[in-house]
Amino acid sequence: MGFEDTVLLSRILTLLTLSFHILYATIGVGVPLMIMIAQWVGIKKNDDHYILLARRWARGFVITVAVGVVTGTAIGLQLSLLWPNFMQLAGNVIALPLFMEVFAFFFEAIFLGIYLYTWDRFEDQRKHFLLLIPVALGAAASSVFITIVNAFMNAPQGFDILNGEFVNVSPLLAMFSPAVPTKVAHVMATAFMTSAFVLASIAALRLVQGSNHIYHKKALLLTMKLGFVFAVATALIGDLSGKYLAEYQPEKLAAAEWHFETEGDAELILFGVLDGEEPKYAIKIPYALSILAHGDPTAEVIGLNEFPEDERPPLWIHYLFDTMVTIGMWLAFFSFVYLVAEWRRWQFITKKWFRWLTVAGGPLALIAIEAGWWFTEVGRQPWILRGYMRTSEAATTSDQVDLMIILFAGLYFILGVGTIVVLWRMYKRNPVEKELADRQKAEKGGDLE
Amino acid sequence: MTLEIIGVSVLWLFLFLYVIVASIDFGAGFFNAYSAFTNKQHILTGIIQRYLSPVWEVTNVFFVFFFVGIIGFFPKTAFYYGTTLLIPASIALVLLAIRGSYYAFATYGAKINHRGYIYMYGLSGLLLPASLSPVLAISEGGFIQMNGSQPYLDYWALFTSPLMWSIVVLSLTAVLYISAVFLTWYANKAGDVKATDLMRKYALVWAGPAIVTATGIIYELRAHNPEHFSRILDLWWAFGISFLLFAGTVYLIWKRKNYGLAFILLVGQFFSAFFAYGVSHYPYLLYPYLTIYDSFTNEAMAIALIIAFIAGLGLLLPSLYLLFRLFLFDKDYVKGKSDHHA
Numbered sequence: 001m002g003f004e005d006t007v008l009l010s011r012i013l014t015l016l017t018l019s020f021h022i023l024y025a026t027i028g029v030g031v032p033l034m035i036m037i038a039q040w041v042g043i044k045k046n047d048d049h050y051i052l053l054a055r056r057w058a059r060g061f062v063i064t065v066a067v068g069v070v071t072g073t074a075i076g077l078q079l080s081l082l083w084p085n086f087m088q089l090a091g092n093v094i095a096l097p098l099f100m101e102v103f104a105f106f107f108e109a110i111f112l113g114i115y116l117y118t119w120d121r122f123e124d125q126r127k128h129f130l131l132l133i134p135v136a137l138g139a140a141a142s143s144v145f146i147t148i149v150n151a152f153m154n155a156p157q158g159f160d161i162l163n164g165e166f167v168n169v170s171p172l173l174a175m176f177s178p179a180v181p182t183k184v185a186h187v188m189a190t191a192f193m194t195s196a197f198v199l200a201s202i203a204a205l206r207l208v209q210g211s212n213h214i215y216h217k218k219a220l221l222l223t224m225k226l227g228f229v230f231a232v233a234t235a236l237i238g239d240l241s242g243k244y245l246a247e248y249q250p251e252k253l254a255a256a257e258w259h260f261e262t263e264g265d266a267e268l269i270l271f272g273v274l275d276g277e278e279p280k281y282a283i284k285i286p287y288a289l290s291i292l293a294h295g296d297p298t299a300e301v302i303g304l305n306e307f308p309e310d311e312r313p314p315l316w317i318h319y320l321f322d323t324m325v326t327i328g329m330w331l332a333f334f335s336f337v338y339l340v341a342e343w344r345r346w347q348f349i350t351k352k353w354f355r356w357l358t359v360a361g362g363p364l365a366l367i368a369i370e371a372g373w374w375f376t377e378v379g380r381q382p383w384i385l386r387g388y389m390r391t392s393e394a395a396t397t398s399d400q401v402d403l404m405i406i407l408f409a410g411l412y413f414i415l416g417v418g419t420i421v422v423l424w425r426m427y428k429r430n431p432v433e434k435e436l437a438d439r440q441k442a443e444k445g446g447d448l449e
Numbered sequence: 450m451t452l453e454i455i456g457v458s459v460l461w462l463f464l465f466l467y468v469i470v471a472s473i474d475f476g477a478g479f480f481n482a483y484s485a486f487t488n489k490q491h492i493l494t495g496i497i498q499r500y501l502s503p504v505w506e507v508t509n510v511f512f513v514f515f516f517v518g519i520i521g522f523f524p525k526t527a528f529y530y531g532t533t534l535l536i537p538a539s540i541a542l543v544l545l546a547i548r549g550s551y552y553a554f555a556t557y558g559a560k561i562n563h564r565g566y567i568y569m570y571g572l573s574g575l576l577l578p579a580s581l582s583p584v585l586a587i588s589e590g591g592f593i594q595m596n597g598s599q600p601y602l603d604y605w606a607l608f609t610s611p612l613m614w615s616i617v618v619l620s621l622t623a624v625l626y627i628s629a630v631f632l633t634w635y636a637n638k639a640g641d642v643k644a645t646d647l648m649r650k651y652a653l654v655w656a657g658p659a660i661v662t663a664t665g666i667i668y669e670l671r672a673h674n675p676e677h678f679s680r681i682l683d684l685w686w687a688f689g690i691s692f693l694l695f696a697g698t699v700y701l702i703w704k705r706k707n708y709g710l711a712f713i714l715l716v717g718q719f720f721s722a723f724f725a726y727g728v729s730h731y732p733y734l735l736y737p738y739l740t741i742y743d744s745f746t747n748e749a750m751a752i753a754l755i756i757a758f759i760a761g762l763g764l765l766l767p768s769l770y771l772l773f774r775l776f777l778f779d780k781d782y783v784k785g786k787s788d789h790h791a
Contacts, residue, residue, distance in 0.1 A: 073509060
């Protein structure tokens with residue numbers, strides 16, 4: 001097996017692990033906040049339904065956290081196993097946020113264990129609520145730190161290079177690279193948004209299946225509100241991300257938009273297919289790219305032709321970009337319609353077809369997460385450390401990567417199927433109607449199972 | 450004390466903590482499976498699950514901490530160990546994944562009590578130390594060869610090496626011994642006489658093999674890495690203390706006295722042996738290619754990492770204390786009087 005193959009295989013295995021991990025990681029970052037909000041609303045309104053909502057979400061959350069933890073451990077170690085040359089170089093500069101991420105994760109793990117095993121142990125639910133703050137903070141902080149590492153790979157700084165070695169390293173400068181603000185904000189907002197829509201999907205699914213319980217309606221309204229807020233935040237941050245790219249990574253933006261010639265009055269290309277250098281069947285929005293890049297309809301946007309051919313990202317990232325943006329826009333629009341209709345008491349949102357659209361929201365958001373990450377990662381090819389180290393120079397020289405792909409693919413298949421089966425059984429065997437009835441019985445006397 | 454020494458001590462300490470908490474975890478899984486096999490599961494399962502449920506995720510973090518830390522303080526380890534350990538580390542990852550997810554899937558989520566799962570869980574607990582511990586053998590040198598500028602692992606030399614197998618056997622016996630002593634104490638605390646007696650028996654069974662294999666490794670090293678062996682002899686007193694603490698633990702367990710102290714002595718035994726082994730390994734991370742000096746990160750990063758470490762500990766220690774107070778030292782919880790899981 002040649003070295004080129006090893007590089008490709010290492011990329012495939014990393015892609016596989018990360019694509020699987022981010023589904024769980026996104027939920028892991030977003031859901032604690034949702035649980036926290038539900039519990040808070042329950043305490044404020046003195047409404048047991050919301051407390052029960054928090055409790056049932058927490059139960060399912062454990063399953064996703066477990067898979068998130070083990071796949072996160074896998075990618076953590078794979079970084080060194082598959083990209084040893086990169087890690088030995090970058091470890092000198094970027095170890096600090098990696099290290100801090102572990103602390104945040106530690107913190108979260110401790111309090112999650114306490115939170116999960118102390119339900120009903122405190123007389124006062126408010127005390128129990130306090131335990132959620134470190135969980136949500138820890139989850140958010142670990143996503144911040146790990147995104148900082150990724151931001152560094154996109155916009156490395158905080159060091160000089162002398163004879164292939166890093167010198168004059170400044171750990172703090174490396175942590176706060178120009179990519180950090182937009183990346184971190186975007187990751188957080190989309191994680192919250194995705195979690196809200198995933199939870200909305202579940203509530204909508206139960207309503208479609210014929211349950212008419214007020215509990216599901218409360219859950220749906222709460223999650224749609226949260227989904228809308230974070231979808232709008234995501235769109236605003238997305239616009240800032242475009243401006244960041246135009247400034248610091250123009251080749252990524254140009255490849256995403258099939259923008260070849262450097263010119264002003266740049267148009268934004270939606271959808272379409274590429275024929276040579278000509279987009280076909282595309283919707284072209286005049287001036288929109290200039291606005292996205294610089295906030296000025298006539299501003300000049302750097303084109304792909306300014307870059308040597310072997311430093312350009314692949315052009316198919318355009319499709320990923322479109323997928324992400326389209327889904328994001330749709331979810332913002334959809335949740336807005338839902339909220340207006342709820343407020344005006346329009347009945348169409350209780351119709352089955354509309355409920356099914358709501359059910360689709362969660363999976364769509366997860367697809368957008370995948371598309372977004374593939375876009376940002378493939379969009380910095382051929383670099384692993386933009387401007388400093390090519391991906392092909394970073395990979396392992398071990399020639400057993402192909403076997404490991406099979407091994408891990410099998411593992412993720414089992415974990416994926418396991419998650420679905422276990423979650424399905426957990427809620428199927430104990431629907432909310434049954435749990436509410438059990439709790440009422442328990443309050444009258446007798447023990448709660 | 451230089452920054453290199455501080456760095457490597459911090460990592461060694463975390464590796465030690467991982468060895469203890471992971472041994473309890475791995476061994477508990479094995480004893481659980483074994484008791485299912487001999488139809489004594491009703492005696493042990495409750496005790497084991499009550500301890501492991503709130504802490505299994507924390508256990509995992511100790512491991513992550515170690516490997517992230519070593520790349521941070523000693524980035525060149527990524528080059529040597531990362532390149533060569535692809536297969537063993539990947540297998541360990543898969544086993545870890547099976548264990549972690551099993552815990553959530555089977556005991557928390559669907560409450561599956563299928564025997565197949567229980568056996569798999571128990572077996573993975575033994576395979577894990579067996580797949581992780583060869584790294585210690587590799588660090589002694591002789592198994593990583595250079596092909597030009599690229600290192601590769603000589604599997605044939607590794608698998609025919611008595612040193613490697615001694616370390617594997619030691620890790621297995623130590624896992625079972627540590628776990629049994631801990632669970633004896635925990636079961637006794639819960640007032641569960643049957644579980645205490647069973648675990649006490651296991652503790653006594655595994656005490657002998659653990660100490661014999663540990664001594665065997667020192668003997669193996671004499672032939673494999675004489676330089677290391679002679680430094681171990683210089684530290685004979687630390688190993689002597691370790692042996693005395695071992696004798697103390699066995700005595701207390703034998704006499705059914707003060708299991709809490711017995712466990713503390715056991716931690717002391719492993720602590721002194723583990724640190725003496727680490728000190729005698731100095732200054733090599735990978736004999737003879739990598740010392741802690743030539744692989745150390747730049748000074749700015751080292752200081753930043755140490756500051757982050759101190760700040761992190763400030764956050765962690767009170768949290769860990771809270772965790773232990775709620776689940777390890779809380780009588781009602783330990784006795785299983787109240788199950789408050791979500």
